[in-house]
Amino acid sequence: MAPPEKKKFQLSIRFCGPKCSSCCMVFSIWGILMLIVLGILFKVKTVSLFEDTDDSSKTGTNCFIAAGIYAGTLLLSLCQRKLNQNRPAAPAHQYAMDSEA
Numbered sequence: 001m002a003p004p005e006k007k008k009f010q011l012s013i014r015f016c017g018p019k020c021s022s023c024c025m026v027f028s029i030w031g032i033l034m035l036i037v038l039g040i041l042f043k044v045k046t047v048s049l050f051e052d053t054d055d056s057s058k059t060g061t062n063c064f065i066a067a068g069i070y071a072g073t074l075l076l077s078l079c080q081r082k083l084n085q086n087r088p089a090a091p092a093h094q095y096a097m098d099s100e101a
Contacts, residue, residue, distance in 0.1 A: 014083050021080035028074035032067050039063030 016024070041049055042060030053059045 014080065016080050018081060018084040021077045021084060025074060025077040025081065028070050028077055031070040032074065035063045035067035035070065039067065 038049075039060045039062075042053070042056045042063060045056050050056055
């Protein structure tokens with residue numbers, strides 16, 4: 001007698017589609033790169049950026065924190081993209097009902 005199979009618990013909360021998750025992923029990567037570069041430039045007290053703020057070191061730290069938030073958004077976008085790739089295709093009759101409405 002074979003042991004009973006355990007059911008796998010999988011949390012599958014899809015709240016954005018494949019195109020939206022891809023767009024958010026691209027913007028997150030761009031935001032991370034841009035904010036890291038700005039953070040480095042503020043930390044080394046670049047002359048062109050030094051005039052814009054009172055405390056460039058604190059501004060550089062804030063850029064790194066914002067890059068970390070963008071990294072969280074990137075992870076969320078990657079999870080959504082993976083969930084959308086594993087999604088089964090909708091039946092053909094569902095599309096027909098949507099177009100009639």
